[in-house]
Amino acid sequence: MKNITILGATGSIGQNTLSIIADNPYDFSVYALSAHTQIDRLFTQCLQFSPKYAVVANKDLAAQLTTKLKAQNSTTTVLYGQKALIDIACDDAVDMVMAAIVGIAGLTPTYEAIKKGKKILLANKESLVTAGHLFMAAVEKYNALLLPVDSEHNAIFQCLSSFNKKADKGAVEKIILTASGGPFRQKTLAELQHVTPDEACAHPNWSMGRKISVDSSTMMNKALEVIEAYWLFGMPIENIEVLIHPQSIVHSMVKYCDGSFIAQMGTPDMKTPIGYAMYYPKRHFIDVPNLDFTQKALTFEQVDLSRFGALKIVFTLLKNKDYAGNIVFNAANEVLVEAFLSGQIKYLEIIDYIEKALSKANFNAPGDIDEVIAIDQQTRLLVNDFFA
Ligand code: NAD
Ligand code: MG
Numbered sequence: 001m002k003n004i005t006i007l008g009a010t011g012s013i014g015q016n017t018l019s020i021i022a023d024n025p026y027d028f029s030v031y032a033l034s035a036h037t038q039i040d041r042l043f044t045q046c047l048q049f050s051p052k053y054a055v056v057a058n059k060d061l062a063a064q065l066t067t068k069l070k071a072q073n074s075t076t077t078v079l080y081g082q083k084a085l086i087d088i089a090c091d092d093a094v095d096m097v098m099a100a101i102v103g104i105a106g107l108t109p110t111y112e113a114i115k116k117g118k119k120i121l122l123a124n125k126e127s128l129v130t131a132g133h134l135f136m137a138a139v140e141k142y143n144a145l146l147l148p149v150d151s152e153h154n155a156i157f158q159c160l161s162s163f164n165k166k167a168d169k170g171a172v173e174k175i176i177l178t179a180s181g182g183p184f185r186q187k188t189l190a191e192l193q194h195v196t197p198d199e200a201c202a203h204p205n206w207s208m209g210r211k212i213s214v215d216s217s218t219m220m221n222k223a224l225e226v227i228e229a230y231w232l233f234g235m236p237i238e239n240i241e242v243l244i245h246p247q248s249i250v251h252s253m254v255k256y257c258d259g260s261f262i263a264q265m266g267t268p269d270m271k272t273p274i275g276y277a278m279y280y281p282k283r284h285f286i287d288v289p290n291l292d293f294t295q296k297a298l299t300f301e302q303v304d305l306s307r308f309g310a311l312k313i314v315f316t317l318l319k320n321k322d323y324a325g326n327i328v329f330n331a332a333n334e335v336l337v338e339a340f341l342s343g344q345i346k347y348l349e350i351i352d353y354i355e356k357a358l359s360k361a362n363f364n365a366p367g368d369i370d371e372v373i374a375i376d377q378q379t380r381l382l383v384n385d386f387f388a
Pocket of ligand 1: 007008009010011012013014034035036037038099100101102103105106123124125126149150151208209212270
């Protein structure tokens, strides 16, 4: 029986994690759950999983949730705020932490749990995107186990993990991240001019929130994943490639020096990588639809960097080891996707303004998480001025 804390329990990754726990009640005990403001969903989760603690954003929400839980004779204690998030991630009783808060808010509790040497199931993208050098140094120093949940990185981890990882390093020639190419894979630049938010959110294979769907259409999501892969697997950027694979069956692959390619495949369902990380190093039954190879042809295409500027930018940033630039890249994108979704800017302006932000920003590589957060905030102010 493993004690697990789920940071961001009410989100898509958090709910999938809980559904695996519901299917395997003798393997996991839920120590704590967190949500930002969705207290109704958190309330239902608390009744079902009886965590010791539930954490919400502020005092008011904590009081509301406490009242509702007391009326049901629940024994869960409700806490609030950043310190509480750190406490539920770091407590000695916790065996593993699912880091599934979205955005920069996920950094500090995850980082602190690493410093406690925990097993971390990492979904939060921003941790490695904005602070990869700090996170990886802490993983090494505190001997934490960092397991990627993002499907591509989880796939690569699976392709590597049948070997001793250190020995693997010299044998791995390339890491190949697959990308569906999103809904606009075949559109020309001229056609992309007039894309609407609803069109950008209609992802062909994965059902996701609006922000990440737009990121998938611009291939920003893949660009962020290139940064994550760079840190997780310690590969020079020249050895990381992106390949379009519209069916999203091959979740990523590794090329070895003897000409072998090892790929991880499956139906696109986040429960597979989540379950793999939860049970690592063992494999366990996870209830996902079967993959029928006779029903779908698998195809692959090169990425056109002239239409997917985010990827072009990211390879330059990493080549230059511009780690502050990674923070600017991510923060600018968040502001700009929001502006696009609310009709303030056009689709192609997302990338144009990211380039403008990178050319105007001038930060040194951050030395700690507070500096990461400061660069993130200053970038948001800078970018808001572009179109406000
Ligand atoms: P989501 O938006 O569905 O859920 C986010 C969770 O974070 C919620 O529980 C929410 O209450 C909490 N949260 C939001 N803002 C917060 C704040 N300021 N402070 C504390 N908690 C806050 O997101 P998701 O799809 O579950 O994704 C979570 C993370 O995993 C993201 O970083 C995302 O990029 C990454 N990821 C998601 C998927 C996926 O398939 N959903 C795949 C790969 C990676
Ligand atoms: Mg992914």
